[in-house]
Amino acid sequence: MISTRRHQVMAKIKKNRILNTLSKGKRLDGRDLDEYREIKFKVDVIERAEGSAEVLIGATRVLTGVKIEVGKPYPDVPDKGVLIVNAELVPLASPTFEPGPPDENAIELARVVDRALRSAEVVDLGKLCLIPGEKVLLLYVDVYVLNHAGNLIDASALSALLALMTAKVPVYEVSEAGVEKTEEYKPLEILNKPITVTMAKIGNAIVVDPSLDEEEVMDARLTISVDSQGRICAVQKGGSGYFTPEEVEKCVDVAFQKVEEIRSKVVEKVGEA
Amino acid sequence: MPLVVEGKRVDGRGLEELRPIKIESGILENADGSAYVEQGRTKILAAVYGPKELHPRHLADPQKALLRCRYHMAPFSTEERRSPAPSRRDIELSKVIRNALEPAIFLEEYPRSTIDLFIEVLQSDGGTRCTGIVAASVALADAGIPMRDLVSACAAGKVDGFIVLDLCYVEDQEGEADMPVAYMPKLGQITLLQMDGLMTREEFDRALNLAIKGCEQIYEVQREALKKRYEAIERLVGGEGT
Numbered sequence: 001m002i003s004t005r006r007h008q009v010m011a012k013i014k015k016n017r018i019l020n021t022l023s024k025g026k027r028l029d030g031r032d033l034d035e036y037r038e039i040k041f042k043v044d045v046i047e048r049a050e051g052s053a054e055v056l057i058g059a060t061r062v063l064t065g066v067k068i069e070v071g072k073p074y075p076d077v078p079d080k081g082v083l084i085v086n087a088e089l090v091p092l093a094s095p096t097f098e099p100g101p102p103d104e105n106a107i108e109l110a111r112v113v114d115r116a117l118r119s120a121e122v123v124d125l126g127k128l129c130l131i132p133g134e135k136v137l138l139l140y141v142d143v144y145v146l147n148h149a150g151n152l153i154d155a156s157a158l159s160a161l162l163a164l165m166t167a168k169v170p171v172y173e174v175s176e177a178g179v180e181k182t183e184e185y186k187p188l189e190i191l192n193k194p195i196t197v198t199m200a201k202i203g204n205a206i207v208v209d210p211s212l213d214e215e216e217v218m219d220a221r222l223t224i225s226v227d228s229q230g231r232i233c234a235v236q237k238g239g240s241g242y243f244t245p246e247e248v249e250k251c252v253d254v255a256f257q258k259v260e261e262i263r264s265k266v267v268e269k270v271g272e273a
Numbered sequence: 274m275p276l277v278v279e280g281k282r283v284d285g286r287g288l289e290e291l292r293p294i295k296i297e298s299g300i301l302e303n304a305d306g307s308a309y310v311e312q313g314r315t316k317i318l319a320a321v322y323g324p325k326e327l328h329p330r331h332l333a334d335p336q337k338a339l340l341r342c343r344y345h346m347a348p349f350s351t352e353e354r355r356s357p358a359p360s361r362r363d364i365e366l367s368k369v370i371r372n373a374l375e376p377a378i379f380l381e382e383y384p385r386s387t388i389d390l391f392i393e394v395l396q397s398d399g400g401t402r403c404t405g406i407v408a409a410s411v412a413l414a415d416a417g418i419p420m421r422d423l424v425s426a427c428a429a430g431k432v433d434g435f436i437v438l439d440l441c442y443v444e445d446q447e448g449e450a451d452m453p454v455a456y457m458p459k460l461g462q463i464t465l466l467q468m469d470g471l472m473t474r475e476e477f478d479r480a481l482n483l484a485i486k487g488c489e490q491i492y493e494v495q496r497e498a499l500k501k502r503y504e505a506i507e508r509l510v511g512g513e514g515t
Contacts, residue, residue: 008336104368107361115469119450220372222466232477235452235468240375242462248481252474 015202015217022205029211034254036209039266041158043166051167051188055159057209059149061093064141064159066167066188070130070179071138081128081136085114087143087156094148112196112236113143113157116225119233120194122164127189130172130179137169150212153223153236157196158266165190165270194233195262196225197255201241206250208258222248224255228263276444277433283443284313291427291439291487296407296498298415299505306416308498310408313441314398319408320391321416327387338383342371344405346394366402373406373426373455373465379419388418399442400428406455406465411495415502422457423495424464427487429454429480431472436479438487452477454484458492 021028031037037058046052051066073080087110089097102110117123128137141163143156168185200210200218210218219241225234232252237243243251276283286292292313301307304320311317327333344366348357359367370392378388390413392405403426410424430440432448445451450470456463463485472480 102361104364107364108368111361111365119469119471227471231471231473232468233471235466237369237463237466238372240372242376242457242460242464243466244461245463245481245485248463248466249478252477256474 011216014213018214018217019203022202022207027207027211028213033205033207034258036258036261037211039158039262041162041266041270043162043270049163050169050185051163051165053159053162053166054146055155055162057151057155057158058211059147060151060155061145061147061149062152062155062159063144063146064156064163065144066163067140067142068167068169069138069140070135070172070181073129073133073136077125078133079129079136080125081123082138083114083118083123083125083141084138085110085117085141085143085160087113087145089145089148089152093145097145097148108236108238109145109152109156110143112153112223112234113141113160115236116157116194116196116234117141117160117164120192120225120227122161122190122192122194124189124191128169130174135174135179139164148212150215151198151209153198154196154209157194157225158262161193161195161267162270164188165193165267192227192229193263193267194225194227195259195267196223196234197258197262198223199251199254200239201243201247206247206254208254222251224252226256226259230256274447275433276447277435277437282432282437284441288435288437289483289486291490292441294491294494296411296494298411298498298502304412304416306412306414306418308408308411308415310404310411312400312404312407312439314396315394315401315404316396317401317404317408318393318395319405319412321388321409321412321418322391323388323416324383324386324418325389327385333385333387335384337380338378338385339387340371340375340378340380340390341387342367342374342390342392342409344370344392344394344402346397346401350394350397366405369465369467370402370406370409374409374413374424376462376464377410377420377422377424377457378413379421382419388413397442399440399445400453402426402465403428403453403455407491407495411498414499422459422462423492423499424455424457425488425492425495426453426455426465427484427491428452429484429487431470431476431480436476436483438483450476450480452480452484454481454488456485456488458489
């Protein structure tokens with residue numbers, strides 16, 4: 001109880017400091033309101049996985065591995081492969097993460113990442129069918145949070161996209177006896193590249209890429225994903241506060257700018273180095 | 274199969290027309306507050322228990338009440354039977370619905386306690402998170418919990434290239450985009466905003482405005498249901514001369 005009370009007093013002091021700094025148009029870590037922390041990435045970091053990418057946004061660190069297996073299709077779409085996104089808030093990433101099955105935060109994270117990939121049709125699942133109704137490719141995208149320093153959604157979405165972009169699909173031989181894996185691989189065809197931008201509302205200010213301190217005191221957050229053709233492909237509001245329609249418009253403006261920045265600085269660099 | 278023919282939708286509605294909506298308040302004996310909502314073929318029950326003591330105690334917040342929310346779909350609510358165990362979708366929706374209602378409630382009035390909210394989808398034909406929020410907010414008001422405003426909710430989206438209001442299941446599945454919105458009309462505040470599918474910036478703006486208009490219409494039906502409920506209570510206690 002004492003620790004909760006101390007925590008609440010600390011949170012209040014922190015919130016006042018953050019609000020004070022924001023009223024001068026600055027943030028505690030010196031960033032502008034619409035400025036991301038430095039984004040770094042590495043691809044093909046896990047050789048066992050068919051695709052993988054690690055993304056750092058400031059100290060937030062997320063590793064995504066793509067595994068590709070053969071399995072049964074869903075009965076309602078017998079001729080399509082399956083995309084499965086899962087997120088793990090690994091206990092080593094934060095003192096607030098507990099071991100155990102995914103909680104509501106992990107499930108929301110996975111579903112927001114999934115929504116952008118699915119809505120934008122990043123992968124043509126129709127091309128992942130081996131024997132209709134029987135054997136298709138299952139694309140497992142496992143998002144692994146390794147250090148939580150705020151804005152897990154953007155780091156997770158970006159690492160999932162980069163992992164898919166670098167994924168290699170095993171070539172299978174289909175015969176009457178069934179399917180057999182060959183030694184060959186071909187690149188996974190990526191049709192669209194959605195990029196996700198999250199903003200937090202703190203008092204009257206909207207900040208992009210919230211840090212952990214900012215997330216702890218924020219009123220609400222808004223996540224917007226934009227695809228390669230400039231269409232909005234996923235939106236998620238979170239937190240127990242609200243946005244006015246004008247604030248939503250402002251967030252959409254900011255998101256469109258930031259998406260282009262991440263696209264040119266990060267996504268278009270993949271495979272160049 | 275086309276979903277919009279000559280400005281009419283699969284169920285005969287116009288593009289910006291809501292499904293018929295019916296709201297009843299105070300229909301469950303045991304609950305502190307309850308509501309039943311039918312919107313088209315979607316049927317939803319919501320019940321509120323509390324504010325009450327919270328167990329386990331270490332979860333209690335000394336500054337405010339905890340709102341706990343469970344959105345759940347009955348096994349017989351969909352075409353194919355669904356497992357009664359909570360799905361990942363149920364868990365996410367429970368969270369976003371809770372976040373949609375928290376801004377409305379004066380939680381600081383009830384420190385250390387909990388308000389438990391249960392939303393049961395009895396039959397699903399699309400738009401269940403919005404209809405669930407509509408029912409929940411009437412149930413909260415029926416329980417006498419002080420609120421800044423009623424939360425209304427309605428989806429808009431894109432179907433066959435048209436921006437439409439209040440998508441039914443087929444439109445949600447076959448259409449291009451679905452955007453559920455929760456809104457407090459008196460305060461002008463959006464408390465839930467989600468979207469999947471693809472929309473241009475211009476379509477997004479139009480859909481958001483349309484969804485807000487839908488919320489404003491549903492808000493009136495919510496108020497009517499509560500008025501009816503209070504009139505019934507008044508008759509029961511024989512409140513004459515008011």
